[in-house]
Amino acid sequence: MRGVRGWSRPRGGSRRSTTAPRPWGRTSTPWLYLAPALVVLGGLLVYPVYQLGLISFFQYTQAQVSGGEPTTFEGFGNYAELFGDEQFWQVLLATVLFAAACVVSTLAVGCALAVLLTRVRALPRLVLMLAALGAWATPAVTGSTVWLLLFDPDFGPVNRILGLGDHSWTYGRYSAFFLVLLEVVWCSFPFVMVTVYAGIRAVPGEVLEAAALDGASQWRIWRSVLAPMLRPILTVVTIQSVIWDFKVFTQIYVMTNGGGIAGQNLVLNVYAYQQAFASSKYSLGSAIGVVMLLLLLAATLVYLRLLRRQGEEL
Amino acid sequence: MNPPRLRVQRPWRLAAEASALLIAVVVAFPLYWMVLSAFKPAGEIESSEPRPWTLAPSLDSFRRVFGQQEFGRYFVNSLVVACTVVIVSALIAFLAATAVTRFRFRFRTTLLIMFLVAQMVPVEALTIPLFFLMRDFGQLNTLGALILPHIAFSLPFAIWMLRGFVKAVPEALEEAAYIDGASRARFLWQILFPLVFPGLVATSVFSFISAWNDFLFAKSFIISDTSQSTLPMALLVFYKPDDPDWGGVMAASTVMTIPVLIFFVLVQRRLVSGLGGAVKD
Numbered sequence: 001m002r003g004v005r006g007w008s009r010p011r012g013g014s015r016r017s018t019t020a021p022r023p024w025g026r027t028s029t030p031w032l033y034l035a036p037a038l039v040v041l042g043g044l045l046v047y048p049v050y051q052l053g054l055i056s057f058f059q060y061t062q063a064q065v066s067g068g069e070p071t072t073f074e075g076f077g078n079y080a081e082l083f084g085d086e087q088f089w090q091v092l093l094a095t096v097l098f099a100a101a102c103v104v105s106t107l108a109v110g111c112a113l114a115v116l117l118t119r120v121r122a123l124p125r126l127v128l129m130l131a132a133l134g135a136w137a138t139p140a141v142t143g144s145t146v147w148l149l150l151f152d153p154d155f156g157p158v159n160r161i162l163g164l165g166d167h168s169w170t171y172g173r174y175s176a177f178f179l180v181l182l183e184v185v186w187c188s189f190p191f192v193m194v195t196v197y198a199g200i201r202a203v204p205g206e207v208l209e210a211a212a213l214d215g216a217s218q219w220r221i222w223r224s225v226l227a228p229m230l231r232p233i234l235t236v237v238t239i240q241s242v243i244w245d246f247k248v249f250t251q252i253y254v255m256t257n258g259g260g261i262a263g264q265n266l267v268l269n270v271y272a273y274q275q276a277f278a279s280s281k282y283s284l285g286s287a288i289g290v291v292m293l294l295l296l297l298a299a300t301l302v303y304l305r306l307l308r309r310q311g312e313e314l
Numbered sequence: 315m316n317p318p319r320l321r322v323q324r325p326w327r328l329a330a331e332a333s334a335l336l337i338a339v340v341v342a343f344p345l346y347w348m349v350l351s352a353f354k355p356a357g358e359i360e361s362s363e364p365r366p367w368t369l370a371p372s373l374d375s376f377r378r379v380f381g382q383q384e385f386g387r388y389f390v391n392s393l394v395v396a397c398t399v400v401i402v403s404a405l406i407a408f409l410a411a412t413a414v415t416r417f418r419f420r421f422r423t424t425l426l427i428m429f430l431v432a433q434m435v436p437v438e439a440l441t442i443p444l445f446f447l448m449r450d451f452g453q454l455n456t457l458g459a460l461i462l463p464h465i466a467f468s469l470p471f472a473i474w475m476l477r478g479f480v481k482a483v484p485e486a487l488e489e490a491a492y493i494d495g496a497s498r499a500r501f502l503w504q505i506l507f508p509l510v511f512p513g514l515v516a517t518s519v520f521s522f523i524s525a526w527n528d529f530l531f532a533k534s535f536i537i538s539d540t541s542q543s544t545l546p547m548a549l550l551v552f553y554k555p556d557d558p559d560w561g562g563v564m565a566a567s568t569v570m571t572i573p574v575l576i577f578f579v580l581v582q583r584r585l586v587s588g589l590g591g592a593v594k595d
Contacts, residue, residue: 051443289439
């Protein structure tokens with residue numbers, strides 16, 4: 001098993017491999033290996049991003065798509081329209097708060113269960129692991145419909161168990177967001193749990209035993225021993241959760257039927273899609289896309305600085 | 315396989331095990347309810363007294379799902395898209411990860427940062443430019459329109475994950491291989507590739523899911539030729555927000571979830587150890 005091999009290997013053994021200059025280093029081979037990836041990414045990611053930026057500066061509606069009218073340069077017109085729109089700021093705030101709530105809940109649940117996994121014997125561990133893998137494997141579309149059925153006011157078991165009658169979860173703004181949050185946490189905590197668990201397992205047992213012998217409490221062990229050792233892993237799962245939860249689309253789209261009553265449950269991604277494909281305002285949708293891109297870029301820069309501060313080498 | 319040995323007292327361990335099992339039941343409950351609802355006869359799903367069992371399991375919902383035009387075809391389409399994406403992106407990512415971990419060259423760090431930034435790109439926002447791109451290349455209404463973008467979107471994460479696996483293969487092995495006269499290609503495919511394979515499996519889970527799940531691209535790029543449609547589209551046929559056919563939705567959901575479940579169970583052990591290895595280095 002990799003985990004076991006991982007901690008019997010002297011620490012830092014892998015770092016040397018990248019710092020030592022390679023005798024065969026000065027060739028074109030790396031670029032040869034990179035060529036397919038760069039071609040695919042250039043054509044299907046970089047170029048569309050460039051196009052996205054371009055479209056956001058033009059007037060681009062159904063008429064231009066069908067070729068009926070020429071495209072006209074708008075400058076920052078689309079952005080001015082967007083920033084002048086009160087709904088945009090509302091959606092932006094909702095997106096940030098919703099993503100933050102999802103990330104915090106996912107990390108809390110995932111880490112707690114990872115610690116729990118280390119405290120139990122093989123059978124309960126396997127059962128919980130399989131259940132989590134099941135949640136993880138469930139496609140977003142099916143997960144969304146299943147949770148809707150569970151919380152359905154007429155036929156769902158949850159309202160029966162809680163004795164809520166025909167209370168509708170998707171009617172109120174906050175309860176609808178809460179329902180989506182539950183589904184998002186359900187399908188994304190397994191990644192955190194499995195990754196953190198694998199990380200804890202790679203921590204040498206002697207370290208933990210020494211801490212326990214010195215009289216450290218469970219909480220103290222987690223805070224002062226495990227958390228610092230797991231920091232690289234925690235950084236990775238945090239940033240991945242931020243990326244995924246900020247971009248939530250399917251769950252909101254399916255569970256609140258495209259953004260909720262009067263758009264009360266819109267998040268940026270769904271908002272951009274609605275503007276572009278439902279209202280045919282392709283340039284406005286692109287402008288929202290650009291805003292999202294810049295926000296996530298800012299998050300990436302913070303992440304990179306964190307990695308650098310930890311002395312991590314890329 | 316040993317977890318860190320902690321001195322856990324007996325009652326505490328039993329309490330921990332009991333809560334682990336309880337949590338497992340809660341986590342698995344939505345899936346159980348999905349399968350259960352798929353097998354319930356029509357009257358029982360739409361009842362105000364939902365029961366967690368059924369005494370008269372029926373295949374009606376499944377019949378309705380498979381009776382829908384070409385459901386089997388959508389299934390095959392989804393499978394073709396997901397498998398192509400997994401294989402192609404794994405191969406490309408393996409080569410790229412090897413390049414950025416086993417070689418030092420100019421712009422290496424820049425490239426790595428670019429791969430990280432690429433993960434941030436909100437895929438849905440790119441639907442607009444991708445639509446025009448696919449139109450210009452005549453890929454609209456073909457499975458290619460679904461395969462190509464997903465290869466691109468799963469690459470950055472796959473490369474980022476695979477780095478750790480490639481790094482973990484000892485340098486000395488490479489030197490020994492060259493001293494023994496192996497060519498670079500031979501080392502790459504006959505030594506490095508098998509060693510990195512568990513990592514490839516772990517990362518392929520992510521590309522498989524993203525391709526299998528996708529319904530936005532399917533909805534946007536497959537406009538007129540429904541024979542090229544995929545499963546999520548077929549599922550949403552049964553889901554009308556005002557009056558959903560819950561039996562049909564749950565049966566289609568079950569059919570859609572099973573392949574992913576099988577895939578997960580197959581790679582389960584590699585996934586757990588793989589993720590630990592990938593983020594460690």
